[in-house]
Amino acid sequence: MRILLYNPDNGVTRNFMPHLWMFLLQALTPPGHEVLLIDGNAKPMHEAQIAQFVRDQNIGLVGIGAMTRMVARAYRMADAIRATGVPVVMGGPHVTEEADEALGRDGGPRHADAVALGEADETWPQIVEDAVRGELKETYAPVDATGKERKPSLNPYPAIPWDKLDLGQFNLVPKLLHPLLKNFRENWGTFRIVPVESGRGCPYGCEFCTVTGFFGDSIRFRTNESVVNELLLLKARARREQGQIAVFFIDDNFAINVKRTKSLLRDIIAAKAQVFWVAQISANLLRDEELVDLMAASGGKWIFIGMESVDPVNLKDVNKGFNKPSEYAAVLERLAKRNIYAITSFIFGMDNDTPGVAERTLQQVRTWPPGLPIFGLLTPLPATPLYKRLEAAGRLTRPRHWKDFVPFTMAHTPLKMTIEEAHAELNYGWAHSYSPEALAQAVAALDDQHVGDRVNVFLARLCFRGIYFPMLTKSSWLRVVVENRRTILRLFKEGVFRWMRPRNSASQDSFDVATPNVSGEGNA
Ligand code: B12
Ligand code: SF4
Numbered sequence: 001m002r003i004l005l006y007n008p009d010n011g012v013t014r015n016f017m018p019h020l021w022m023f024l025l026q027a028l029t030p031p032g033h034e035v036l037l038i039d040g041n042a043k044p045m046h047e048a049q050i051a052q053f054v055r056d057q058n059i060g061l062v063g064i065g066a067m068t069r070m071v072a073r074a075y076r077m078a079d080a081i082r083a084t085g086v087p088v089v090m091g092g093p094h095v096t097e098e099a100d101e102a103l104g105r106d107g108g109p110r111h112a113d114a115v116a117l118g119e120a121d122e123t124w125p126q127i128v129e130d131a132v133r134g135e136l137k138e139t140y141a142p143v144d145a146t147g148k149e150r151k152p153s154l155n156p157y158p159a160i161p162w163d164k165l166d167l168g169q170f171n172l173v174p175k176l177l178h179p180l181l182k183n184f185r186e187n188w189g190t191f192r193i194v195p196v197e198s199g200r201g202c203p204y205g206c207e208f209c210t211v212t213g214f215f216g217d218s219i220r221f222r223t224n225e226s227v228v229n230e231l232l233l234l235k236a237r238a239r240r241e242q243g244q245i246a247v248f249f250i251d252d253n254f255a256i257n258v259k260r261t262k263s264l265l266r267d268i269i270a271a272k273a274q275v276f277w278v279a280q281i282s283a284n285l286l287r288d289e290e291l292v293d294l295m296a297a298s299g300g301k302w303i304f305i306g307m308e309s310v311d312p313v314n315l316k317d318v319n320k321g322f323n324k325p326s327e328y329a330a331v332l333e334r335l336a337k338r339n340i341y342a343i344t345s346f347i348f349g350m351d352n353d354t355p356g357v358a359e360r361t362l363q364q365v366r367t368w369p370p371g372l373p374i375f376g377l378l379t380p381l382p383a384t385p386l387y388k389r390l391e392a393a394g395r396l397t398r399p400r401h402w403k404d405f406v407p408f409t410m411a412h413t414p415l416k417m418t419i420e421e422a423h424a425e426l427n428y429g430w431a432h433s434y435s436p437e438a439l440a441q442a443v444a445a446l447d448d449q450h451v452g453d454r455v456n457v458f459l460a461r462l463c464f465r466g467i468y469f470p471m472l473t474k475s476s477w478l479r480v481v482v483e484n485r486r487t488i489l490r491l492f493k494e495g496v497f498r499w500m501r502p503r504n505s506a507s508q509d510s511f512d513v514a515t516p517n518v519s520g521e522g523n524a
Contacts, residue, residue, distance in 0.1 A: 001060040001132055002034045006050065008066055008073040009040030011407070012467055015170050016041070017248055020195040021065050021092065021120075023165065027158040030125045040073075042169035047080035054086050061131040064112075065092040068381050068402045075102070075111040082113070087136055089127055091116035093210050094402065097383035103138055117141045118214065119200075121152040151215070154200060154222045162230065163237045167192055173243070182242040190243025193278075194234055195250045198227045198264060202252040204282070206306075207318040208347070208378060208386040211252045219256055224267040231273035238275070246301070247277040254279035258291055265294040274299040278343075282306060284322045286331045296338035302372075302460070303335060304343040310364045311357075314350040318378075318386065329368055336369035339453055343464075344371055348429065349378040349422035351415040358428040365433070370442035370457055372464050375429035377410050377422060408468065430468040434461065440487045451494045458491060 005022045018039060026035040036057065038045065045053070054062060062081050066074035071094045078088045090112040095102040099117060104110025114136045116123055123140040130136050144150040172191045173181060182189025202209075203217035231247065238245040255261040268274055276299045283305050286292060295303075309315055310325045332342050346361055358375070365373050380387040380396060390396050390412045397419070398404070401411035408426055410419045417425075432438060439461050446454045462480060471477055481488065 001128070002036065002058055003029065003061045003063065003128065004036050004038065004054060004057070004059045005063045005065070006037075006077065007039045007041070008064070008070045008077055009044050010067075010070050011472075013041055014472070015039075015172070016463075017193040017195055018042075018167070018170050019065065020197060020250060023160045024158065025063065025120065025124050027160050028121060028124050030128055033128060039169060040077075045077075047076055050077050051080040051084050054081050054084050059086055061128065062086055062088045063116075063127075064088060064090050066090070066094055067092065068094040069405055069407075071095070071098075071402050072405050078111045079109070082111070087113040087131060089114040089116060089131070089136065091120050093214050094382065096214060097210075099139055113138075115139050118149070119152050122150075151201075151218060151220065154197075154220045155226075157222045157226045159226075160230065162194065162233050163240075167194075170194075171243075187239075187242040188244055190238075190241045191246070192238075192243070193246050193248055196227065196230055196234075196247045197250050198222055198254065199251045199256070199260075202256060204253070204320070204322065205385070206308075206320045207389070208381065208384055210381050210384055213383055215252070221257070221260055224264045227264060228267050228271045228273045231268060231275055232271065235273065235275055245275055247275050247299075249277055249279035252280060253282055253285065255281045255285040255291060258285060258288055262291055262294055265291075265298040268298045269294070276301045278302040278304065280304040280306070282323065283328060283331050284324070286334065287327070289334070292334050292338060292340070296340055300338075300340050301456070302341055302343055304345065305331070307344050308347045309350055309353075310346075310361050311350075311352055313352040317351050325364070328364070332368045332371065339449065341369070341457060341460075342371040344368075344373050346373065346375050346429065347378050348375060348425045349410055349414045349417075349419075353414060353422070353425070354416045355421050355425065358425040358432070361429065362432055370445045372457075372460055373429070373433045374464060374467060375426055375433075377408060377426055378412075378414070380411055426468075430465075434465040434469065436483045436487070439484055443487055443491065451491065451498050455491050455495065458487060 005025060007019045007022060022037045022039065026037060029035050036059070038053075053059075064074050064078055074090065078090065081088050088111070090102050095112070095115050096117045099115045100106040101108060102112040102115050114127065115138065116127060117139055119142055120127070120140070122142055127136070127140055142150050142152060170192050172193070173188060178189045199219055199221040201215040201217060201219040202211050203219065205212040205217070234245045234247065278301060281303050286303070286305075307323060307325075307328060308318065308320055310328070312321070312325060315321050315323045315325070332344075335342055344365065348357055378386070380390050391399065395412045397413055398411040408423065410422055413419055414422050439458060442461060443454050443458050446457060462484070465471065465480065471480065
């Protein structure tokens with residue numbers, strides 16, 4: 001049977017990074033089937049196109065995965081596919097919580113023939129076999145022989161053949177530049193960000209987050225060996241392509257078990273499997289100097305930190321009191337000292353927020369080493385404790401907000417400001433962090449750093465700007481380039497100057513980091 005796995009586009013990230021679930025399920029598909037993957041972010045399609053594709057390619061089963069914000073689009077695509085007579089199975093965090101909606105058991109239209117509840121690593125082979133026999137069940141749940149919920153072990157973990165997969169859709173270097181850049185310094189002919197998981201689960205149970213409910217509070221890890229082998233495979237691919245690969249460790253809290261993380265990072269270093277990497281780690285776990293040394297030495301470059309708020313009352317309200325705003329600066333400086341920068345994520349519209357919250361937050365941000373501040377609105381995702389609390393209090397203004405998804409729009413009324421005021425705060429946060437002046441300041445604040453690090457921060461800021469200010473067209477990019485021309489020119493001049501200087505062994509222009517000494521501070 002030919003199977004299509006499809007992820008709808010989110011309208012923001014384009015081909016930034018593939019979705020792991022697709023590659024994982026592809027690797028877990030029983031032999032004898034061919035699995036095609038389409039990520040709508042890299043290959044946009046509308047309903048008629050996907051239906052035509054399914055017909056032309058003689059597809060026998062389609063699997064669709066989606067977050068809440070993309071589910072309405074996922075349903076539309078599913079409807080178009082089902083109209084061709086091909087069955088659709090849906091999975092992922094949204095339909096796990098809203099299976100009745102997907103199956104039309106809530107009185108609405110049916111969008112899926114079957115729903116894979118929760119983690120589908122063990123149920124997927126069964127789904128495929130049932131589909132072959134034309135006997136799909138409505139739901140598939142990961143349970144043991146006694147019917148009790150079972151979380152799949154990550155040991156053994158399927159080998160994803162990253163060295164052979166077609167990743168043509170996920171090259172961040174424009175094709176035109178390939179011939180020029182493939183021989184530039186350590187080869188930049190291609191640049192891909194690849195998702196790798198080293199573990200699943202987070203026990204912290206923040207009120208707005210789906211992770212503790214979905215993956216459970218039992219944390220599971222892959223073996224160090226299996227992660228290291230995956231990195232080596234990716235590194236070999238990058239070398240072959242005369243390009244670079246960076247890894248996004250998509251674990252929800254990469255250092256949730258600090259001892260294990262240190263041991264993994266040591267093994268990565270020992271195997272010379274370093275690539276530059278990004279990971280999500282909560283601020284409270286970044287107090288450990290040795291951990292941060294190892295992060296730098298193993299290729300760590302960007303850490304996503306869910307800071308959420310600079311107000312301890314807000315943090316306590318959402319069960320994230322373990323975040324201590326008073327230590328944010330020290331954490332970020334600890335990272336910056338090792339040339340690791342932070343994506344600091346904030347949520348506005350929390351219950352203790354009042355007008356002016358964005359400026360109050362930015363006043364703190366401006367005192368920190370430059371990074372990537374991002375801002376969102378408190379969003380009641382289905383089945384989260386937050387959703388239940390707001391529903392019980394009658395505060396949901398759009399209880400099924402995902403059915404008519406509008407980006408950056410609140411679905412409940414904050415306590416101490418209006419919805420409109422919350423939206424204005426969000427706009428203020430983005431506008432004042434991503435203006436040409438703010439970008440120039442971020443680069444200037446790193447004047448004592450290697451030009452590569454400044455280019456890294458600048459390019460990342462340009463891309464992150466697109467999360468809030470649409471940058472999907474060539475003309476919108478052109479406009480931003482023109483607005484930021486002074487900073488670009490400055491970095492360009494410095495880059496050319498450095499490039500023309502003779503190379504030395506301390507060059508940091510590559511993701512092929514050398515094995516550094518991890519015994520002291522500030523290495524790598
Ligand atoms: C990586 C990631 C991203 C990437 C996504 C891009 C990418 N290419 O991956 C980035 C960084 C861009 C991102 C952004 C956001 N994300 Co995010 N992200 C994640 C993260 C950390 C990992 C996803 C992952 O790969 N997991 C590992 C795989 C193996 O798990 P999985 O995807 O759930 O797949 C398993 C099952 O769900 C199931 N399955 C999934 N799909 C399908 C399909 C079929 C057919 C079948 C059978 C089974 C199946 O099988 C898989 C194997 O068991 C998750 C948290 C998490 N741990 O999952 C959050 C998560 C998915 N993100 C979330 C959110 C809310 C966001 C943002 C909205 C955050 C924000 N406030 O701005 C943005 C939205 C971005 C956008 N514009 O769309 C939520 C989604 C909750 C929900 N109900 O929708 C999650 C769950 C985290 C959370 N805090 O609750 N995210
Ligand atoms: S620490 Fe992060 S992943 Fe864990 S529950 Fe809180 S928000 Fe979710």
